[in-house]
Amino acid sequence: MIELLISIAFCLSSALTVLILLLPSQYDPATKDKPSVQILVLGDIGRSPRMQYHALSIAKHGGKVVIIGYTESDPHPDIVSHPNIAIVPLRPHPAILQTSNKLLFTIYGPLKVLFQVTYLWKCLAYTAPPSRWLLVQNPPSIPTLAIASLSCFLRQTRLVIDWHNFGYSILALKLGQDHPLVKLSIWYEKTFCKSTSAHLCVTDAMGSVLKKDFKLQAPILPLHDRPASHFHPINNPDERTKFLNTLPETESVRSSLTAGTLRILVSSTSWTPDEDFSVLIDALLQYSELATANPNLPEVLAIITGKGPQKEMYTRQIAALEAAGRLQKVTIRTAWLSVPDYARLLASASLGVSLHTSSSGVDLPMKVVDMFGAGLPVVGWNRFEAWPELVTEGVNGMGFGSSIELTDRLTELFGDNKKLETLRVGAQKESTRRWDDEWDPIVGKLLGLT
Template sequence: MFDIIINVAFCVSSLLTVLILLLPSQYDPRPPNSGETSSRPKTSVQILVLGDIGHSPRMQYHALSIAKNGGKVVIIGYKESDPHPDLISHPNISIVPIQPPPAILQTKNKLLFLIYGPLKVLFQVVCLWRCLAYTAPPSRWLLVQNPPSIPSLAVASLSCFLRQTRLVIDWHNFGYSILALKLGPTHPLVRISLMYEKLLCKYAFAHFCVTDAMRSVLQRDFQLQAPILPLHDRPASHFSPIPDPATRIDFLKQLPEAKDMSSSIEKGNTRVLVSSTSWTPDEDFSVLIEALLQYSKLATSNPNIPGILAIITGKGPQKEMYLQRIASLQSAGKLKKITIRTVWLSMSDYAKLLASASLGVSLHTSSSGVDLPMKVVDMFGAGLPVVGWSRFKAWPELVTEGVNGMGFGCADELSKQLVELFGDSKKLETLRVGAQKESTRRWDDEWNPIAGKLLGLS
């Protein structure tokens, strides 16, 4: 009996020793010695993006602002596209890539999603834990993009507890509302996701959110006690207006998707419409297609209505479906005076395209009603007026109706707006002036007194 007790005690003590040895290193909050002060950064921040870093502009802007103000940044996420050039070249910023899930775990089928989903989450848990707890050095702060909340919030909370790191959640939307687009709002997994999100977010030291409306929801429905700081999206410096029309035309002449129509654009016979989309269910691209069909009928019978070159940027799961529909409509002759082209551009060329276009279109419908499309912020940064889906609560926080943009709620309304604006250059120019005024409101002006103050950088 005594031998059994000894063996059990040995096994338990060995297991505890292994667990202790495997614990991640902790952040040292003690102030530096006098000789280290000059070389040590003001603060250190991990930024977690459970998505493509290159497609997460807000989190990239966070990283650049922290580094610019003297902080050390490790940004953790998928490297599926090129991040902002300044992110790569800045000496205070390093990137820790997350291994993407195997392709076999990606599915659009609802039944297979219920099987593959948990396996994908388990794979992400392992990869996230390795990156947060071991690959990345311990930091004072961990800033997490939400959504996705599963499994980000759970892994991040445990890592912060063990490493003495302060957790900050940056709310772009709600994870459960995104899941509801796939499974339906009454699905049990959506309810579980909501409970999970409400529970895990309470462990955060502070919260950022993209709108005042979202802050109200977090206070009322999530009952958060930690500080909730609205931090509105603003454009980065590479988005800026091009006041000279000749310079705008010169860029379009060099753009492969527009150069063959540059003469018509220069004469005013064709307007350039730009829309950036992720080709997902929360951006119903059929609304724009239907509006262009209606516009085509009117423009064909009225020579005073110009043609449209619609340039669509972005990647996503529904792209091929819509491209097939567009090709079918074009071959049937239903898109006369309408040219639709898709393109994938570098960040620099995308910014120039926005500044050179006539009008921007946002199809973001908002799963929660309290988030806002970053694409509109970028368009305003480039001085581009916007028409966008406006049937959600937070829309007025971003667009001032008739000043820098207009809102619509159906294809008919969008079609009428296109006819109104493209048929009357004075109205379009009025909106452009408003958008250019909006472009003066920049990211650093918003970030420094809110996020910078919280992180001890301003």
């Protein structure tokens, strides 16, 4: 293992030495234009709502934005149409380098990093024009932080890291906390995050960890996620029903929907190990049994949105349960919706579910923020430190820590409309807290835009 790491380090240093010889052009600090910003997402831009919101806010205030990232799905329509925003796509790594096998991961992982280093450097230092600021999404940390730090040094660009979570804590889910690559990742992340002008983070709890454990000197600015303007409540029940009837996912239950004997449950997931979808399946199985015996409990249509590696496995499991007749009072459908339709679905649903468990304990799921933006009450996994920063128990949502507790929440809320409506009122109150209200005095001020 040590020899492998040394070889990787040698390859990286050799590649970067060659690239540095072709020095990129620098940003001219004397320019009088509005600040220009590069936004780096080593992931799918379309599935990175927070970074898209950054871009839209910068552009709205007259700044020029270049987003660097993968273009696997459609970004927000306003990103594509805005004259101040440009996208520089990253080339995906070869599919063969993607594996869930732990042994192969230790071999393919470094090769994937080498591939990413080459194209990331090309896009960041040469394809994209020089900018005053570089805003980097973290995680992933490897190789993002090292390449971003070097590019900023050579181009006289100010680096800002937007901490969504910690890269090493996500890697530990795959390899285990004591794995050598996890320990290397901890060192890497703590080392390459120091050459920054500022740090943004999604929770106060994460800010405390950055200050205490990472010992950062640059300003640490908590920036809580808030919904964008296209998420808003729909207060007219008839309008909600009318929209739901247009969705193909509701076709088999439209009679119950029209009769008012159906509840719509929505969950958005990335279908990854940090969101254990089996918790929801088990809860829906238990709910179906209880609803079969109790006529006061309504039918449930669960619409699950999102893409990810474990989706096919779970859809096969759901199909098997339906074929076995174990979901008599529950219908489960998966969907991939446009941004406007997803916003309308949240505003039209009865209840949102978050399965995010947090690898670090100090990050929060953006999906809950979007649900609140649409005035949708939420039940979510609450066994982590930062949960109370997002949800006020019994006011705009409720927490659970097992499938049994989730079943209890579903039966409690779907069996009592008054309790569900109380939470909806709380969620609609939460919906008044918007992204611009949070962003302008923090990031806008930092970037010199407000």
